[in-house]
Amino acid sequence: MNFDDTPEEAAFxxxxxxxxxxxxxxxxxxxxxxxxxxxxxxxGEIDMLAEAxxxxxxxxxxxxxxxxxxxxxxxxxxTPMQRVVWNQEExxxxxxxxxxxxxxxxxxxxxxxxxxxxxxQRLLPPLAAGEDIWCQMFSEPAAGSDLAGLRTxxxxxxxxxxxxxxxxxxxxxxxxxxxILLTRTDPSVAKHKGLTMFWVDMRSPGIEVRxxxxxxxxxxxxxxxxxxxxxxxxxxxxxxxxxxxxxxxTLMNERLSIGSGMSTGFxxxxxxxxxAPGPSGGRLVDDPSxxxxxxxxxxxxxxxxxxxxxxxxxxxxxxxPGPENSIGKLVAGTTMQxxxxxxxxxxxxxxxxxxxxxxxxxxxFQQVLMRSPATRIEGGTDEILRNIIAERVLGLPGxxxxxKNVAFDKIxxxx
Amino acid sequence: MQxxxxxxxxxxxxxxxxFLAAECPPERVRKAIEGGGxxxxxxxxxxxxxxxxxxxxxxxxxxxxxxxELCAVAEEFGRALAPLPILSSIYLAAEAIKSFGTxxxxxxxxxxxxxxxxxxxxxxxEGERLSERHLRTAFANGRxxxxxxxxxxxxxxxxxxxxxxxxxxxSLVRVDLAADGVTRTPLDTLDPSRGQxxxxxxxxxxxxxxxxxxxxxxxxxxxxxxxxxxAFEQIGGADRALEMGRDYALERMAFGRQIGSFQAIxxxxxxxxxxxxxxxxxxxxxxxxxxxxxxxxxxxxxxxxVSATNAFRxxxxxxxxxxxxxxxxxxxxxxxxxxxxxxxxxxxxxPPDWEEKLVSRLSAVNMPIAA
Ligand SMILES: Cc1cc2nc3c(=O)[nH]c(=O)nc-3n(C[C@H](O)[C@H](O)[C@H](O)COP(=O)(O)OP(=O)(O)OC[C@H]3O[C@@H](n4cnc5c(N)ncnc54)[C@H](O)[C@@H]3O)c2cc1C
Numbered sequence: 001m002n003f004d005d006t007p008e009e010a011a012f013x014x015x016x017x018x019x020x021x022x023x024x025x026x027x028x029x030x031x032x033x034x035x036x037x038x039x040x041x042x043x044g045e046i047d048m049l050a051e052a053x054x055x056x057x058x059x060x061x062x063x064x065x066x067x068x069x070x071x072x073x074x075x076x077x078x079t080p081m082q083r084v085v086w087n088q089e090e091x092x093x094x095x096x097x098x099x100x101x102x103x104x105x106x107x108x109x110x111x112x113x114x115x116x117x118x119x120x121q122r123l124l125p126p127l128a129a130g131e132d133i134w135c136q137m138f139s140e141p142a143a144g145s146d147l148a149g150l151r152t153x154x155x156x157x158x159x160x161x162x163x164x165x166x167x168x169x170x171x172x173x174x175x176x177x178x179x180i181l182l183t184r185t186d187p188s189v190a191k192h193k194g195l196t197m198f199w200v201d202m203r204s205p206g207i208e209v210r211x212x213x214x215x216x217x218x219x220x221x222x223x224x225x226x227x228x229x230x231x232x233x234x235x236x237x238x239x240x241x242x243x244x245x246x247x248x249x250t251l252m253n254e255r256l257s258i259g260s261g262m263s264t265g266f267x268x269x270x271x272x273x274x275x276a277p278g279p280s281g282g283r284l285v286d287d288p289s290x291x292x293x294x295x296x297x298x299x300x301x302x303x304x305x306x307x308x309x310x311x312x313x314x315x316x317x318x319x320x321p322g323p324e325n326s327i328g329k330l331v332a333g334t335t336m337q338x339x340x341x342x343x344x345x346x347x348x349x350x351x352x353x354x355x356x357x358x359x360x361x362x363x364x365f366q367q368v369l370m371r372s373p374a375t376r377i378e379g380g381t382d383e384i385l386r387n388i389i390a391e392r393v394l395g396l397p398g399x400x401x402x403x404k405n406v407a408f409d410k411i412x413x414x415x
Numbered sequence: 416m417q418x419x420x421x422x423x424x425x426x427x428x429x430x431x432x433x434f435l436a437a438e439c440p441p442e443r444v445r446k447a448i449e450g451g452g453x454x455x456x457x458x459x460x461x462x463x464x465x466x467x468x469x470x471x472x473x474x475x476x477x478x479x480x481x482x483x484e485l486c487a488v489a490e491e492f493g494r495a496l497a498p499l500p501i502l503s504s505i506y507l508a509a510e511a512i513k514s515f516g517t518x519x520x521x522x523x524x525x526x527x528x529x530x531x532x533x534x535x536x537x538x539x540x541e542g543e544r545l546s547e548r549h550l551r552t553a554f555a556n557g558r559x560x561x562x563x564x565x566x567x568x569x570x571x572x573x574x575x576x577x578x579x580x581x582x583x584x585x586s587l588v589r590v591d592l593a594a595d596g597v598t599r600t601p602l603d604t605l606d607p608s609r610g611q612x613x614x615x616x617x618x619x620x621x622x623x624x625x626x627x628x629x630x631x632x633x634x635x636x637x638x639x640x641x642x643x644x645x646a647f648e649q650i651g652g653a654d655r656a657l658e659m660g661r662d663y664a665l666e667r668m669a670f671g672r673q674i675g676s677f678q679a680i681x682x683x684x685x686x687x688x689x690x691x692x693x694x695x696x697x698x699x700x701x702x703x704x705x706x707x708x709x710x711x712x713x714x715x716x717x718x719x720x721v722s723a724t725n726a727f728r729x730x731x732x733x734x735x736x737x738x739x740x741x742x743x744x745x746x747x748x749x750x751x752x753x754x755x756x757x758x759x760x761x762x763x764x765x766p767p768d769w770e771e772k773l774v775s776r777l778s779a780v781n782m783p784i785a786a
Binding site: 139142143144145146149168169212213214215216217221277279337341344345346347348349350351352353354355358360366369370373374376377378381382383386387399401402403406411412413414 | 539540542543544545564565567602603604605606611668669670671672677679680683728732735736739740742743744745746747749750753757758760761762763764765766767768771
């Protein structure tokens with residue numbers, strides 16, 4: 001047990017820090033440190049997508065992008081620990097790379113595991129360099145938690161597949177060049193067995209993207225419609241009918257990349273509690289009842305951080321990321337919602353204000369309040385994550401499965 | 416014992432429900448949120464039904480009924496998420512004038528408030544958590560100076576009841592918001608269905624309400640009464656959020672089953688029911704104390720307030736969760752309930768203040784009598 005940098009890690013850290021100091025877009029610091037409510041107003045004329053792409057490209061050219069990917073695909077072949085060190089050093093600038101997280105964190109690894117060598121050479125380097133944005137087209141109107149219940153059909157036609165159907169909640173589809181697409185190729189077998197995965201060019205004829213306005217007033221996810229979309233068979237990822245296993249690669253990486261290292265909002269809360277006045281005149285942090293809550297959240301935040309460290313240690317010893325990684329998003333999602341409510345409550349009636357110029361802590365807590373409901377749903381709901389922990393980690397019996405071994409087209413779809 | 420609304424009161428509630436179902440459907444709430452502005456026609460309709468004047472005496476243009484009837488109707492306004500300034504204008508401003516105003520002030524304002532022709536609001540907060548000691552807005556020689564923010568419905572109100580320093584004590588004063596020396600700026604908030612504003616007073620003409628130096632005590636009385644009425648809005652909202660979640664759980668299929676057949680969802684809905692039910696019972700206790708003028712009112716009000724705040728928030732956030740991705744779209748109404756639940760939690764002072772009041776009132780009541 002040792003938290004100190006090894007000499008190699010220390011050297012890596014010094015190198016990373018020096019490079020970031022010399023190269024980071026420090027003119028964006030005020031925007032990146034503010035809350036999401038303020039981004040557009042403060043950003044003014046600044047094109048944040050262009051800034052994000054520029055930062056990603058700069059990182060990639062200097063060997064700081066997709067650190068754990070092999071060098072030939074645009075990465076650096078770094079160890080998991082070097083990745084942690086980099087993340088610590090990159091700090092708020094990492095927000096610029098959120099746009100690429102689905103591509104680099106989920107789609108890239110899936111292509112790497114299941115794509116042809118030619119695809120990998122062609123698709124991965126521009127993804128690492130931030131030239132391309134990718135989206136993940138899994139969920140459908142009738143298939144979210146029950147992902148294997150999806151209905152978008154792909155039918156073989158010579159060397160091509162013809163795809164019809166629709167996806168929903170596709171984050172970033174409106175700005176993506178590519179996406180991975182899970183389809184049903186055989187409805188006559190059990191639902192997990194008839195699926196096949198592809199990668200697609202989002203500019204192909206037959207794809208229409210319609211943005212959906214989200215509950216917090218921003219537009220991040222989309223509906224995607226396919227009408228006689230043609231995909232060459234060469235863009236298939238994995239065998240026909242093996243789409244479920246391919247999608248598990250994506251989902252495992254999803255849990256790893258969005259769950260691990262996810263902030264609970266505890267640090268900004270502590271910072272606020274140290275500055276803000278408490279009910280009895282002193283500082284908020286000095287109030288006994290508040291201290292007990294702070295203590296609870298502090299242990300959740302640190303517990304998550306060190307659980308993440310243990311997962312990384314296991315990873316660096318060559319172990320595979322397992323279902324236990326579901327804990328990250330489960331704890332972070334609920335904790336950030338609790339913390340946000342608590343923090344706005346401390347602000348009294350002014351807690352409703354969302355203007356970063358007026359609200360405490362640049363309206364960060366108000367922003368988290370409105371965004372956290374999504375965290376508890378995207379990439380697996382709290383309930384599904386608990387099922388995974390109960391069944392796959394603890395070995396408890398699965399839910400009664402009325403759709404088990406039933407041909408997909410015989411499963412009840414209506415109450 | 417009869418711990419329920421009378422048949423007549425229930426009938427009154429039904430009438431409010433029918434009216435709001437017809438006149439304030441979710442589309443109309445949506446329009447208010449998405450920038451339709453204040454729905455004056457709806458406000459006039461509510462006034463014509465007599466709902467604004469329920470607890471205002473007949474001689475001042477009201478119906479002269481009691482608080483119980485007003486509680487019953489408040490629940491329906493909460494359930495419909497009515498985008499209307501009832502909390503500000505009726506539970507607070509009209510109450511202030513009715514309870515502490517002079518005969519002339521009552522004659523001048525109560526009929527207008529009951530008819531919806533004048534909208535009132537209460538301006539107390541000054542940017543941070545409110546405390547008796549830190550208030551800066553000052554009233555002297557019939558003039559008011561200072562800044563109040565956020566003021567709920569301050570963007571559309573015609574008059575404000577303002578908590579201000581008068582010398583070294585606090586008083587309540589009434590200000591005409593159209594007068595010289597008043598500027599207001601609308602503020603962006605979590606719940607755009609209810610406007611909020613910053614109001615700056617620079618030598619604005621004002622008149623005192625009630626006794627000099629009694630401002631803080633009067634303010635607390637107003638808050639306690641409004642807390643009970645607001646608790647009914649909150650349980651109305653909580654109940655509706657629970658119903659929405661239940662209906663969706665019956666309709667949505669996953670893994671070949673209704674999602675309501677999963678124990679996780681069942682337990683979530685059952686817990687929503689439990690918190691809404693406890694809050695309703697606490698609100699009834701508050702209504703009883705309010706309507707009878709019982710000495711328990713402060714304690715009952717704080718109980719109702721804390722319970723209803725928790726229940727509405729709990730139901731609103733879990734309603735989104737039951738709806739999955741659907742719940743996080745602008746198109747669904749789930750987030751309106753989440754927004755309103757958080758807005759109401761912070762109106763009248765935030766939860767920590769009410770928790771503090773609840774426990775200190777409980778412990779004061781049960782204090783052993785000194786020998
Ligand atoms: C902000 C956001 C971004 C997203 N981005 C993407 C994306 O880029 N690509 C993509 O493919 N998808 C994306 N999604 C979709 C996301 O993965 C689904 O919303 C999620 O898996 C839930 O599915 P659903 O919305 O269909 O809810 P449902 O599956 O209908 O769930 C409704 C409720 O039922 C519960 N439930 C369902 N099954 C069970 C069970 N067996 N036991 C107990 N409870 C159960 C759920 O927990 C939930 O509370 C995104 C979602 C959000 C909110």
